[in-house]
Amino acid sequence: MNNNGAVVKLLDVHKTYNTGEMEVNAVRGVSLEIHRAEFVALMGASGSGKSTLMNILGCLDRPTAGHYLLDDADVSGLDRDRLADIRNRKIGFVFQNFNLLPRTSARENVELPLLYSAQRLTNAQLREKADRVLASVGLGGREDHHPSQLSGGQQQRVAIARALINDPEVVLADEPTGNLDSRTSVEIMAIFQQLNERGITVIMVTHEQDIAAYARRNVIMRDGVILEDRPVARRANAAGELVRIQGAEAPPTL
């Protein structure tokens, strides 16, 4: 059990890229604690180092200096394969462009992380598990649809289901509403808020102020350091907004 409930703990993390002659200090000493069941929006302009930090948080990249404790285990020095195992077990990814496999059914897309997991499941178990998670994001009945047969919002929900399939410690969302219209963005935010209510930790990268307002805490970066870290004062409620939008769109009743 963790002593202070921190799922993610960054200790003076640096990341330096060596591009030939030039050294780029993308992240310059970030320390950050994120606790279980938090919903954090990581903000900043492009070049602020938020994407680099996100890659480190997602175990896609290793810090050049400093330590990263995920679920109390130091993952900053692990090799490629160990990092892959950590991503498989503890992290769920949601991307801006969904990154679903084309010409592959929603169910098979959601099953993908299970194929690389250490636990052996039968095909029937895989299917049952995938269908259950798809139903939980409101896609029951669309298990056999291919991405091309789904709307953007639906595709992003398939991606969320894929992120959730292995019961991760953290869901990492990189600009999850960047390719969606405002109404669908609210729908996706409603799902994230709902997941967060259930106790799932969500870290989301965004540059949109109104999207960040759905989180509980905003971390703002500039020039590779954290500029500001504040709780969200007036938190937006996506579910409530959806009801309001639907009311406005509904045909007038006599």
Added chain:
Amino acid sequence: MRVGSTFNVAFRALRRNKMRSVLTALGIIIGVGAVIAMVGIGNGAKAQVEAQIASLGQNVILIFSGSTTSSGIRTGWGGAGTLKVEDAEAIRREVPGVVGVSEEVVSTTQVAAGNQNWFTRIYGESADYFDIRQWPLADGAPFTPQDVRSANKVCVIGRTTATQVYGNEDPVGQILRIKEVPFTVTGVLTPKGLSTQGMDQDDIVIMPYTSAMKRVIGGTNLRNINVQIGDARQIEAAQQQIISLLRQRHNIRPGRDDDFTVRNQQEIAEAATATSRIMTLLLGAIAGVSLVVGGIGIMNIMLVSVTERTREIGVRMAVGAHGSDILTQFLIEAVTLSSVGGVIGIICGVGASKILSAYAHWPTLISLSSIAIAFLFSGAVGIFFGFYPARKAAALDPIEALRYE
């Protein structure tokens, strides 16, 4: 530990690009099919040559008369007339292990019966000939040693000669006029078919060599002597003894060349099969080139596939795939393409050689080992040409791959 699902992933990817998979496999299908068919043809030809060599008889030594050079014109084997009937008698008497000797003279001439006539080859032989060549009669009886001693006017004829001269009539007991000398046909030989050189071996008349010398050809020289040895292990020794015996009889001083040539069946077989072996090798090598081209096709498509699916590889890595999982996935795809192509290619190759032997009457011989080698080789082509693209995929950086457009 994840091999099962990796197989699934690979098969799904191939099914998603059906047309491309089929076309890529086609390169291997053609390559393997060509190898199977070509090696089949080569082996078939070799087997035919070997069968014909075997039809010379077992443990046979052939002695040819030497050639002469007169005014610069060389006559070729048999031209010198250095072999005499007495030489054959001496071999029969003095060389141990000899079980049969046949003095041979050869000529071609017109033969006739009733109102039919036919141009054919006349062979003069001893009564041992049919045993030496292992050439039994289909009908009637061979001539006897007594016939040979008395130079009787009897002969045995081949199937082709029989049909040409007597039509559907039974030739046994009939008269065959050879150079206006009436011979009695005592038997008809079993058909042998074409020789390696395409000569009809059944277009023949065989008579006692004494009769041939006295009544048809004239002269006292033998073209060659066929000797059969009882035990294969004695062939070498017998061959040496024949050489020294003949040198002594022909008064050839040490250091001078023989005026005859001795060949055993082994040497003749080796010379003949060497040619067809080289042909098999050449045909196989040419077909093998097309298999390599097929392999390059696989490599090409796999490279395209890796580039095209960079994002997919990134996603797989992001959700926990190891580099080795990606490597196996692409290797399995390549090997599946090549080995499925290999199996279909084997079927096509066997089919093609069956068609060739049915319609073009080329002898083909497909051995199980050539099928097994073709299959294993096609699998190896998949691994060899699939490895580079697969390693390239496995080495991708997940961050770069996810960002790839």
